[in-house]
Amino acid sequence: xxxxxxxxxxxxxxxxxxxxxxxxxSHSDFSSTVLIGLQPRGMALARALSQILAQDYGLQSxxxxxxxxxxxxxDFRRRDEPIRANRTEIEHSIEGKRVVLxxxxxxxxxxxxxxxxxxxxxxxxxxTELLVLIDRRFRRELxxxxxxxxxxxxxxxxxxxxLEWADDGKLESVFLVSETPAP
Amino acid sequence: xxxxxxxxxxxxxxxxxxxxxxxFKTAEQFKEVINRPIKKVPSLRDITVANLFFENSTRxxxxxxxxxxxxxxxxxxxxxxxxxxxxxxxxxxxxxxxxAMKVDLVVLRHSAPGAAYFLSQHVDASIVNAGDGAHEHxxxxxxxxxxMREALGRDNLKGVKVAIVGDILHSRVALSNxxxxxxxxxxxxxxxxxxxxxxxxxxLGVLVESDLNTALEWADVANMLRVQHxxxxxxxxxxxxxxxxxxxxxxxxxxxxxxxxxxxHPGPINRGVELSSDVADSEHSIILQQVENGVAIRMAVLxxxxxxxxxxxxx
Numbered sequence: 001x002x003x004x005x006x007x008x009x010x011x012x013x014x015x016x017x018x019x020x021x022x023x024x025x026s027h028s029d030f031s032s033t034v035l036i037g038l039q040p041r042g043m044a045l046a047r048a049l050s051q052i053l054a055q056d057y058g059l060q061s062x063x064x065x066x067x068x069x070x071x072x073x074x075d076f077r078r079r080d081e082p083i084r085a086n087r088t089e090i091e092h093s094i095e096g097k098r099v100v101l102x103x104x105x106x107x108x109x110x111x112x113x114x115x116x117x118x119x120x121x122x123x124x125x126x127x128t129e130l131l132v133l134i135d136r137r138f139r140r141e142l143x144x145x146x147x148x149x150x151x152x153x154x155x156x157x158x159x160x161x162x163l164e165w166a167d168d169g170k171l172e173s174v175f176l177v178s179e180t181p182a183p
Numbered sequence: 184x185x186x187x188x189x190x191x192x193x194x195x196x197x198x199x200x201x202x203x204x205x206x207f208k209t210a211e212q213f214k215e216v217i218n219r220p221i222k223k224v225p226s227l228r229d230i231t232v233a234n235l236f237f238e239n240s241t242r243x244x245x246x247x248x249x250x251x252x253x254x255x256x257x258x259x260x261x262x263x264x265x266x267x268x269x270x271x272x273x274x275x276x277x278x279x280x281x282x283a284m285k286v287d288l289v290v291l292r293h294s295a296p297g298a299a300y301f302l303s304q305h306v307d308a309s310i311v312n313a314g315d316g317a318h319e320h321x322x323x324x325x326x327x328x329x330x331m332r333e334a335l336g337r338d339n340l341k342g343v344k345v346a347i348v349g350d351i352l353h354s355r356v357a358l359s360n361x362x363x364x365x366x367x368x369x370x371x372x373x374x375x376x377x378x379x380x381x382x383x384x385x386x387l388g389v390l391v392e393s394d395l396n397t398a399l400e401w402a403d404v405a406n407m408l409r410v411q412h413x414x415x416x417x418x419x420x421x422x423x424x425x426x427x428x429x430x431x432x433x434x435x436x437x438x439x440x441x442x443x444x445x446x447x448h449p450g451p452i453n454r455g456v457e458l459s460s461d462v463a464d465s466e467h468s469i470i471l472q473q474v475e476n477g478v479a480i481r482m483a484v485l486x487x488x489x490x491x492x493x494x495x496x497x498x
Binding site for chain 2: 068070071072073076077081082083084085086087088117118120121122123
């Protein structure tokens with residue numbers, strides 16, 4: 001297994017601040033917005049973004065939640081082992097709200113499809129948007145596109161994108177991991 | 184590990200502590216699902232479940248049926264009273280007829296101990312034992328342990344003291360509870376009249392106590408079992424008032440204790456016999472939480488068993 005570092009902490013800081021800035025631009029005071037991180041890895045990103053929004057723009061009480069779409073997946077009984085379910089915590093009503101789904105990597109789009117289904121058990125948002133840190137744009141298996149993108153990463157099918165978080169919730173680095181050694 | 188080590192749920196005896204943990208963790212997520220505005224997930228939409236009840240049951244059958252429907256499974260119900268069993272059909276024939284209709288999971292309640300095991304040897308479906316005679320009732324034990332974890336606010340039961348009180352002899356709930364609690368590291372004590380305690384039970388490593396006050400003083404949790412009048416072919420105690428005086432729990436008895444244990448009951452309650460109404464409806468009782476948790480536990484069991492089955496379109 002080999003891994004290549006795509007971005008370090010400094011570059012990631014710039015990307016996260018830009019994403020927070022874009023959210024601020026289109027959601028102004030966030031009074032009718034709910035940020036929802038997809039379990040397990042979208043949550044850390046959602047937290048990092050609301051931290052920046054609080055520090056830079058003084059937006060202290062943005063509604064956030066965590067969504068787990070395991071029971072809505074379309075690959076149940078098609079993989080060797082079922083995926084272990086995670087906690088869902090949506091305490092704010094999403095009825096009529098603007099929901100931003102947040103995930104670390106957008107790949108085939110199947111997790112997002114499951115998440116869109118799962119979200120509807122909690123109400124009917126006025127609008128649902130998608131924010132991802134990494135968009136692997138040529139690997140989509142469903143017609144799903146993000147509204148906010150950190151970076152596009154074009155990689156082989158055999159390669160994986162891995163995010164590394166520090167203990168204090170800061171994003172450290174993004175790696176491209178490949179199972180087979182580079183030729 | 185996110186797979187069970189067994190293809191069927193026949194009894195707690197076959198499960199590993201890791202299986203128990205996986206079932207509890209999954210049930211926690213399903214408990215959140217059944218408290219959503221829309222309480223349904225699509226996981227089992229290509230699964231058909233047959234509920235075969237050869238013995239009367241209301242709450243277990245309802246609980247299973249609700250769990251199946253909340254997982255989007257197709258459900259067929261069958262109860263012996265309305266079936267060809269009365270016309271002399273054997274268990275395997277009945278079940279094979281149902282399997283010919285492409286059923287993936289069978290939930291079985293039967294009066295013969297080992298009925299679920301027997302079925303698992305003869306048919307190609309995952310079997311969930313919903314009670315076989317006085318042998319096991321695994322989902323009840325799972326939901327009891329899950330409710331204890333919740334009531335005591337801990338994620339394991341190591342060192343927790345559980346008293347099982349009443350008619351142990353006729354109870355499958357007692358046996359499954361003993362296996363389950365011991366695998367989770369809890370200490371188990373049984374309490375009841377000598378005639379209603381199986382002779383060699385202490386060999387399972389449980390404490391046996393005939394005085395209820397001593398048992399309740401010792402316990403963190405008291406699981407009160409129903410006096411099963413319908414299974415008593417002999418007089419096991421002199422009279423009902425005498426049983427109530429010695430083994431009935433009422434508020435007066437609880438107030439004499441230095442600490443009051445969590446009170447549980449698998450239902451249906453004989454009010455005024457094993458539990459008085461003021462205790463059954465008190466803040467110490469978690470009987471209704473047990474019922475709610477029953478659905479979440481059964482969803483977890485069905486989900487994890489279904490996960491191991493190959494879909495029809497790939498076979």
